[in-house]
Amino acid sequence: MVFNTGAALLDAIVLAVVSREQEGTYGYKITQDVRRVLDVSESTMYPVLRRLQKDECLEVYDMQFDGRNRRYYKVTEKGMAQLNLYKVEWKNYTRKITEMFEGGAAE
Amino acid sequence: MSRTEYMRELDALLQGISKEEREEAMQYYNDYFDDAGSENEEKVIEELGSPAKLADTIRAGVNGNTGEAESYGEYGERGYRDCRFDTSESPARREGYYEDSYSETYGESQSQNDRNPFSERQYSYTANSNQGYTYAGNQRYGAGQTTEMPRKKSSAGKIILIICILVIGLPIVVPTALGLLLAAFGVLVALAISAIAIWVAAVATAVVGILLGIHGFGQLFYSPVLGIGMLGVGCLLLALGAVFTVLIGWGCIKLIPMMFRGFVNLCRRPFQKKRGECR
Numbered sequence: 001m002v003f004n005t006g007a008a009l010l011d012a013i014v015l016a017v018v019s020r021e022q023e024g025t026y027g028y029k030i031t032q033d034v035r036r037v038l039d040v041s042e043s044t045m046y047p048v049l050r051r052l053q054k055d056e057c058l059e060v061y062d063m064q065f066d067g068r069n070r071r072y073y074k075v076t077e078k079g080m081a082q083l084n085l086y087k088v089e090w091k092n093y094t095r096k097i098t099e100m101f102e103g104g105a106a107e
Numbered sequence: 108m109s110r111t112e113y114m115r116e117l118d119a120l121l122q123g124i125s126k127e128e129r130e131e132a133m134q135y136y137n138d139y140f141d142d143a144g145s146e147n148e149e150k151v152i153e154e155l156g157s158p159a160k161l162a163d164t165i166r167a168g169v170n171g172n173t174g175e176a177e178s179y180g181e182y183g184e185r186g187y188r189d190c191r192f193d194t195s196e197s198p199a200r201r202e203g204y205y206e207d208s209y210s211e212t213y214g215e216s217q218s219q220n221d222r223n224p225f226s227e228r229q230y231s232y233t234a235n236s237n238q239g240y241t242y243a244g245n246q247r248y249g250a251g252q253t254t255e256m257p258r259k260k261s262s263a264g265k266i267i268l269i270i271c272i273l274v275i276g277l278p279i280v281v282p283t284a285l286g287l288l289l290a291a292f293g294v295l296v297a298l299a300i301s302a303i304a305i306w307v308a309a310v311a312t313a314v315v316g317i318l319l320g321i322h323g324f325g326q327l328f329y330s331p332v333l334g335i336g337m338l339g340v341g342c343l344l345l346a347l348g349a350v351f352t353v354l355i356g357w358g359c360i361k362l363i364p365m366m367f368r369g370f371v372n373l374c375r376r377p378f379q380k381k382r383g384e385c386r
Contacts, residue, residue, distance in 0.1 A: 026138060027135050028139050028142030043160070046132065046135050046165060049135075070138055
Protein backbone atom coordinates (compact mmCIF):
# COMPACT_ATOMS: atom_id res chain seq x y z
CA MET A 1 0.00 0.00 0.00
CA VAL A 2 1.17 3.51 -0.76
CA PHE A 3 -0.08 5.03 2.50
CA ASN A 4 1.53 4.32 5.83
CA THR A 5 -0.59 2.80 8.51
CA GLY A 6 0.21 4.51 11.78
CA ALA A 7 0.01 2.91 15.19
CA ALA A 8 -3.43 4.38 15.90
CA LEU A 9 -4.96 3.06 12.71
CA LEU A 10 -3.45 -0.35 13.29
CA ASP A 11 -4.88 -0.33 16.84
CA ALA A 12 -8.26 0.63 15.45
CA ILE A 13 -8.23 -2.13 12.87
CA VAL A 14 -7.19 -4.74 15.42
CA LEU A 15 -9.87 -3.60 17.86
CA ALA A 16 -12.46 -3.72 15.08
CA VAL A 17 -11.38 -7.21 14.06
CA VAL A 18 -11.46 -8.52 17.64
CA SER A 19 -14.76 -6.79 18.44
CA ARG A 20 -16.53 -8.68 15.66
CA GLU A 21 -16.18 -11.89 17.64
CA GLN A 22 -18.48 -11.94 20.65
CA GLU A 23 -16.63 -14.83 22.24
CA GLY A 24 -13.21 -13.43 21.49
CA THR A 25 -10.69 -14.58 18.97
CA TYR A 26 -7.09 -15.76 18.89
CA GLY A 27 -3.79 -14.48 17.58
CA TYR A 28 -3.56 -16.42 14.38
CA LYS A 29 -7.09 -15.58 13.31
CA ILE A 30 -6.65 -11.90 14.18
CA THR A 31 -3.51 -11.80 12.07
CA GLN A 32 -5.21 -13.45 9.12
CA ASP A 33 -8.21 -11.13 9.37
CA VAL A 34 -6.09 -8.00 9.57
CA ARG A 35 -4.00 -9.23 6.67
CA ARG A 36 -7.07 -9.34 4.51
CA VAL A 37 -7.15 -5.53 4.52
CA LEU A 38 -3.59 -4.60 5.35
CA ASP A 39 -0.28 -5.96 4.19
CA VAL A 40 1.10 -6.34 7.69
CA SER A 41 3.82 -8.79 8.53
CA GLU A 42 2.89 -11.56 10.91
CA SER A 43 5.42 -10.43 13.46
CA THR A 44 3.77 -7.02 13.73
CA MET A 45 0.64 -8.30 15.41
CA TYR A 46 2.02 -9.59 18.68
CA PRO A 47 3.42 -6.28 19.97
CA VAL A 48 0.18 -4.54 18.99
CA LEU A 49 -1.96 -7.09 20.80
CA ARG A 50 0.31 -7.00 23.81
CA ARG A 51 0.15 -3.21 23.96
CA LEU A 52 -3.63 -3.13 23.65
CA GLN A 53 -3.78 -5.73 26.38
CA LYS A 54 -1.61 -3.63 28.66
CA ASP A 55 -3.68 -0.56 27.89
CA GLU A 56 -6.69 -2.61 28.99
CA CYS A 57 -8.35 -2.33 25.62
CA LEU A 58 -8.11 -6.09 25.23
CA GLU A 59 -8.45 -8.85 27.77
CA VAL A 60 -7.11 -12.35 27.40
CA TYR A 61 -8.34 -15.67 28.61
CA ASP A 62 -7.26 -19.21 27.97
CA MET A 63 -9.70 -21.79 26.70
CA GLN A 64 -9.35 -25.45 25.92
CA PHE A 65 -9.24 -26.16 22.25
CA ASP A 66 -8.18 -29.36 20.57
CA GLY A 67 -6.65 -30.66 23.76
CA ARG A 68 -4.54 -27.60 24.41
CA ASN A 69 -4.82 -24.14 25.87
CA ARG A 70 -5.51 -21.44 23.40
CA ARG A 71 -5.25 -17.78 24.27
CA TYR A 72 -8.25 -15.69 23.32
CA TYR A 73 -8.50 -11.95 23.00
CA LYS A 74 -11.65 -9.98 23.73
CA VAL A 75 -12.33 -6.24 23.54
CA THR A 76 -12.97 -4.65 26.92
CA GLU A 77 -15.35 -1.80 27.61
CA LYS A 78 -12.46 0.58 27.48
CA GLY A 79 -11.47 -0.99 24.21
CA MET A 80 -14.95 -0.46 22.80
CA ALA A 81 -14.87 3.19 23.83
CA GLN A 82 -11.49 3.54 22.19
CA LEU A 83 -12.73 1.84 19.04
CA ASN A 84 -15.74 4.17 18.83
CA LEU A 85 -13.43 7.14 19.20
CA TYR A 86 -11.27 5.78 16.40
CA LYS A 87 -14.30 5.25 14.19
CA VAL A 88 -15.46 8.85 14.65
CA GLU A 89 -11.97 10.16 14.04
CA TRP A 90 -11.61 8.03 10.95
CA LYS A 91 -14.90 9.23 9.55
CA ASN A 92 -13.90 12.86 10.00
CA TYR A 93 -10.46 12.27 8.64
CA THR A 94 -11.51 10.41 5.52
CA ARG A 95 -14.37 12.85 4.87
CA LYS A 96 -11.95 15.78 4.88
CA ILE A 97 -9.48 14.01 2.67
CA THR A 98 -12.18 12.94 0.25
CA GLU A 99 -13.48 16.50 0.08
CA MET A 100 -10.01 17.70 -0.60
CA PHE A 101 -9.42 15.15 -3.34
CA GLU A 102 -12.71 15.66 -5.06
CA GLY A 103 -12.53 19.44 -4.73
CA GLY A 104 -16.05 19.60 -3.33
CA ALA A 105 -16.95 21.71 -0.32
CA ALA A 106 -13.91 23.95 -0.07
CA GLU A 107 -15.73 26.54 2.04
CA MET B 108 14.72 -24.73 10.62
CA SER B 109 11.91 -26.56 12.35
CA ARG B 110 9.34 -25.01 14.60
CA THR B 111 10.97 -26.47 17.71
CA GLU B 112 14.34 -25.07 16.76
CA TYR B 113 12.80 -21.73 15.92
CA MET B 114 11.03 -21.47 19.26
CA ARG B 115 14.09 -22.60 21.18
CA GLU B 116 16.18 -19.95 19.51
CA LEU B 117 13.53 -17.32 20.11
CA ASP B 118 13.38 -18.25 23.78
CA ALA B 119 17.14 -17.92 24.07
CA LEU B 120 17.09 -14.55 22.36
CA LEU B 121 14.39 -13.25 24.68
CA GLN B 122 16.46 -13.80 27.81
CA GLY B 123 16.96 -10.06 28.14
CA ILE B 124 13.33 -9.27 28.93
CA SER B 125 11.29 -10.12 31.98
CA LYS B 126 10.11 -13.67 32.57
CA GLU B 127 6.48 -12.62 32.30
CA GLU B 128 6.98 -10.93 28.94
CA ARG B 129 8.97 -13.83 27.63
CA GLU B 130 6.39 -16.42 28.63
CA GLU B 131 3.64 -14.30 27.17
CA ALA B 132 5.43 -14.03 23.83
CA MET B 133 6.34 -17.71 23.81
CA GLN B 134 2.76 -18.70 24.51
CA TYR B 135 1.53 -16.43 21.73
CA TYR B 136 3.86 -17.86 19.13
CA ASN B 137 3.29 -21.43 20.27
CA ASP B 138 -0.41 -20.82 19.80
CA TYR B 139 0.33 -19.22 16.52
CA PHE B 140 2.15 -22.26 15.20
CA ASP B 141 -0.57 -24.55 16.57
CA ASP B 142 -3.32 -22.56 14.90
CA ALA B 143 -1.48 -22.24 11.64
CA GLY B 144 -1.26 -25.98 11.54
CA SER B 145 1.77 -28.12 10.92
CA GLU B 146 1.26 -27.87 7.15
CA ASN B 147 1.89 -24.11 7.33
CA GLU B 148 4.86 -24.38 9.64
CA GLU B 149 7.47 -23.42 7.08
CA LYS B 150 5.37 -20.62 5.69
CA VAL B 151 4.92 -19.14 9.15
CA ILE B 152 8.62 -19.36 9.89
CA GLU B 153 9.36 -17.61 6.64
CA GLU B 154 6.76 -14.94 7.34
CA LEU B 155 7.96 -14.26 10.86
CA GLY B 156 11.52 -13.81 9.72
CA SER B 157 14.58 -14.87 11.64
CA PRO B 158 14.24 -15.51 15.39
CA ALA B 159 16.62 -12.60 15.98
CA LYS B 160 14.39 -10.25 14.05
CA LEU B 161 11.28 -11.46 15.80
CA ALA B 162 12.98 -11.12 19.17
CA ASP B 163 13.91 -7.56 18.25
CA THR B 164 10.30 -6.80 17.43
CA ILE B 165 9.08 -8.30 20.70
CA ARG B 166 11.72 -6.51 22.72
CA ALA B 167 10.95 -3.21 21.03
CA GLY B 168 7.30 -3.73 21.91
CA VAL B 169 8.16 -4.39 25.55
CA ASN B 170 10.38 -1.32 25.74
CA GLY B 171 7.82 0.75 23.92
CA ASN B 172 5.33 -0.01 26.65
CA THR B 173 7.54 0.79 29.59
CA GLY B 174 10.04 3.37 28.53
CA GLU B 175 10.01 6.74 26.89
CA ALA B 176 10.71 5.08 23.59
CA GLU B 177 6.98 4.95 23.09
CA SER B 178 6.89 8.55 22.03
CA TYR B 179 9.36 7.89 19.25
CA GLY B 180 8.54 4.52 17.87
CA GLU B 181 5.36 3.11 16.54
CA TYR B 182 4.12 -0.03 14.91
CA GLY B 183 2.95 0.47 11.44
CA GLU B 184 1.87 -1.61 8.56
CA ARG B 185 5.49 -2.24 7.69
CA GLY B 186 6.59 -3.02 11.20
CA TYR B 187 8.31 -0.97 13.81
CA ARG B 188 9.17 2.58 12.95
CA ASP B 189 11.07 5.11 14.93
CA CYS B 190 10.52 8.70 13.90
CA ARG B 191 13.97 9.72 15.11
CA PHE B 192 15.51 7.68 12.35
CA ASP B 193 12.84 8.18 9.80
CA THR B 194 13.41 11.19 7.62
CA SER B 195 11.90 10.16 4.35
CA GLU B 196 8.25 10.10 5.29
CA SER B 197 7.27 13.19 3.37
CA PRO B 198 8.21 13.69 -0.26
CA ALA B 199 9.48 17.17 0.56
CA ARG B 200 12.38 15.72 2.48
CA ARG B 201 13.35 13.11 0.00
CA GLU B 202 16.15 15.11 -1.59
CA GLY B 203 18.13 14.92 1.60
CA TYR B 204 17.41 11.27 1.89
CA TYR B 205 18.85 10.43 -1.46
CA GLU B 206 21.98 12.43 -0.77
CA ASP B 207 22.60 11.37 2.78
CA SER B 208 21.76 7.75 2.92
CA TYR B 209 22.38 6.53 -0.56
CA SER B 210 25.23 4.38 0.61
CA GLU B 211 23.58 3.24 3.82
CA THR B 212 20.13 2.29 2.79
CA TYR B 213 19.77 2.53 -0.92
CA GLY B 214 23.13 0.94 -1.53
CA GLU B 215 22.32 -2.14 0.45
CA SER B 216 18.98 -2.74 -1.13
CA GLN B 217 19.64 -2.58 -4.80
CA SER B 218 16.35 -4.05 -5.91
CA GLN B 219 13.77 -1.85 -4.34
CA ASN B 220 12.60 -0.13 -7.49
CA ASP B 221 9.39 -2.05 -7.32
CA ARG B 222 8.63 -0.75 -3.86
CA ASN B 223 6.90 2.49 -3.21
CA PRO B 224 9.28 5.31 -2.41
CA PHE B 225 7.59 6.28 0.83
CA SER B 226 8.46 3.15 2.70
CA GLU B 227 12.12 2.90 1.94
CA ARG B 228 13.36 4.01 5.29
CA GLN B 229 10.85 2.24 7.40
CA TYR B 230 11.81 -0.66 9.60
CA SER B 231 10.27 -3.48 7.79
CA TYR B 232 9.77 -6.96 9.01
CA THR B 233 7.71 -8.01 6.08
CA ALA B 234 9.13 -11.31 5.07
CA ASN B 235 8.13 -11.04 1.43
CA SER B 236 10.19 -7.93 0.86
CA ASN B 237 13.54 -8.60 -0.69
CA GLN B 238 16.32 -9.75 1.56
CA GLY B 239 18.65 -6.80 1.18
CA TYR B 240 16.01 -4.29 2.01
CA THR B 241 14.76 -6.11 5.02
CA TYR B 242 18.23 -6.57 6.31
CA ALA B 243 19.04 -2.90 5.90
CA GLY B 244 15.89 -1.91 7.73
CA ASN B 245 16.46 -4.32 10.51
CA GLN B 246 20.03 -3.34 10.97
CA ARG B 247 19.13 0.29 11.27
CA TYR B 248 16.40 -0.48 13.71
CA GLY B 249 18.57 -2.76 15.77
CA ALA B 250 21.24 -0.15 16.04
CA GLY B 251 18.75 2.63 16.50
CA GLN B 252 18.18 2.89 20.18
CA THR B 253 21.68 2.02 21.24
CA THR B 254 23.87 4.10 18.97
CA GLU B 255 22.66 7.46 20.23
CA MET B 256 24.57 7.31 23.50
CA PRO B 257 27.94 5.98 22.34
CA ARG B 258 28.06 8.65 19.69
CA LYS B 259 27.69 11.35 22.30
CA LYS B 260 30.24 9.66 24.50
CA SER B 261 32.74 9.41 21.70
CA SER B 262 32.53 13.12 20.94
CA ALA B 263 33.00 13.91 24.62
CA GLY B 264 35.90 11.47 24.65
CA LYS B 265 37.41 13.24 21.69
CA ILE B 266 37.27 16.58 23.49
CA ILE B 267 38.86 15.06 26.58
CA LEU B 268 41.56 13.50 24.44
CA ILE B 269 42.30 16.83 22.77
CA ILE B 270 42.52 18.51 26.16
CA CYS B 271 44.85 15.79 27.41
CA ILE B 272 47.07 16.17 24.37
CA LEU B 273 47.11 19.92 24.85
CA VAL B 274 47.93 19.68 28.55
CA ILE B 275 50.67 17.12 28.00
CA GLY B 276 51.90 18.66 24.81
CA LEU B 277 51.89 22.30 25.87
CA PRO B 278 55.10 22.18 27.95
CA ILE B 279 56.85 20.41 25.07
CA VAL B 280 55.37 22.06 22.05
CA VAL B 281 55.43 25.67 23.21
CA PRO B 282 59.08 25.84 24.30
CA THR B 283 60.12 23.88 21.23
CA ALA B 284 58.30 26.21 18.89
CA LEU B 285 59.56 29.26 20.79
CA GLY B 286 63.13 27.92 20.69
CA LEU B 287 62.93 27.26 16.95
CA LEU B 288 61.54 30.71 16.33
CA LEU B 289 64.25 32.38 18.40
CA ALA B 290 66.92 30.30 16.70
CA ALA B 291 65.65 31.32 13.29
CA PHE B 292 65.53 34.92 14.40
CA GLY B 293 69.06 34.65 15.77
CA VAL B 294 70.39 33.24 12.52
CA LEU B 295 68.72 36.04 10.61
CA VAL B 296 70.15 38.73 12.89
CA ALA B 297 73.60 37.15 12.71
CA LEU B 298 73.39 37.05 8.91
CA ALA B 299 72.27 40.67 8.81
CA ILE B 300 75.01 41.79 11.19
CA SER B 301 77.70 39.91 9.30
CA ALA B 302 76.41 41.40 6.08
CA ILE B 303 76.60 44.83 7.62
CA ALA B 304 80.07 44.10 8.98
CA ILE B 305 81.30 42.94 5.56
CA TRP B 306 79.76 46.02 4.05
CA VAL B 307 81.49 48.24 6.60
CA ALA B 308 84.73 46.39 5.91
CA ALA B 309 84.28 46.93 2.19
CA VAL B 310 83.58 50.62 2.71
CA ALA B 311 86.62 50.83 4.97
CA THR B 312 88.71 49.08 2.31
CA ALA B 313 87.56 51.60 -0.25
CA VAL B 314 88.31 54.48 2.12
CA VAL B 315 91.75 53.05 2.89
CA GLY B 316 92.29 52.66 -0.84
CA ILE B 317 91.41 56.34 -1.39
CA LEU B 318 93.65 57.49 1.48
CA LEU B 319 96.46 55.25 0.28
CA GLY B 320 96.06 56.67 -3.21
CA ILE B 321 96.24 60.25 -1.94
CA HIS B 322 99.21 59.41 0.23
CA GLY B 323 100.92 57.57 -2.63
CA PHE B 324 100.29 60.56 -4.89
CA GLY B 325 102.11 62.73 -2.29
CA GLN B 326 104.95 60.22 -2.02
CA LEU B 327 105.29 60.12 -5.79
CA PHE B 328 107.62 63.13 -5.69
CA TYR B 329 109.89 61.88 -2.91
CA SER B 330 110.07 58.21 -3.72
CA PRO B 331 108.46 57.45 -7.07
CA VAL B 332 108.61 53.67 -6.67
CA LEU B 333 106.93 53.67 -3.27
CA GLY B 334 104.52 56.33 -4.47
CA ILE B 335 103.46 54.38 -7.54
CA GLY B 336 103.21 51.22 -5.49
CA MET B 337 101.00 52.89 -2.90
CA LEU B 338 98.94 54.50 -5.62
CA GLY B 339 98.47 51.15 -7.28
CA VAL B 340 97.55 49.34 -4.09
CA GLY B 341 95.24 52.24 -3.18
CA CYS B 342 93.46 52.02 -6.55
CA LEU B 343 93.14 48.25 -6.16
CA LEU B 344 91.70 48.60 -2.66
CA LEU B 345 89.34 51.31 -3.84
CA ALA B 346 88.11 49.11 -6.66
CA LEU B 347 87.71 46.12 -4.37
CA GLY B 348 85.98 48.15 -1.67
CA ALA B 349 83.69 49.75 -4.20
CA VAL B 350 82.76 46.44 -5.75
CA PHE B 351 82.05 44.85 -2.38
CA THR B 352 80.15 47.88 -1.13
CA VAL B 353 77.92 47.82 -4.17
CA LEU B 354 77.51 44.05 -4.07
CA ILE B 355 76.71 43.86 -0.38
CA GLY B 356 74.56 46.94 -0.51
CA TRP B 357 72.58 45.38 -3.34
CA GLY B 358 72.49 42.06 -1.49
CA CYS B 359 71.24 43.68 1.66
CA ILE B 360 68.56 45.64 -0.11
CA LYS B 361 67.36 42.53 -1.89
CA LEU B 362 68.16 39.74 0.56
CA ILE B 363 67.40 41.14 3.99
CA PRO B 364 63.78 42.09 3.24
CA MET B 365 63.42 38.70 1.55
CA MET B 366 64.71 36.93 4.61
CA PHE B 367 62.46 38.86 6.92
CA ARG B 368 59.50 38.25 4.71
CA GLY B 369 60.30 34.54 4.82
CA PHE B 370 60.59 34.66 8.59
CA VAL B 371 57.29 36.46 8.97
CA ASN B 372 55.65 33.96 6.63
CA LEU B 373 57.05 31.12 8.73
CA CYS B 374 55.49 32.62 11.84
CA ARG B 375 52.19 33.18 10.10
CA ARG B 376 51.95 29.74 8.51
CA PRO B 377 50.21 27.82 11.34
CA PHE B 378 47.45 30.42 11.52
CA GLN B 379 47.08 30.66 7.79
CA LYS B 380 46.82 26.91 7.50
CA LYS B 381 44.01 26.82 10.02
CA ARG B 382 42.18 29.56 8.18
CA GLY B 383 42.69 27.66 4.95
CA GLU B 384 41.08 24.54 6.42
CA CYS B 385 38.08 26.45 7.59
CA ARG B 386 37.47 27.82 4.16
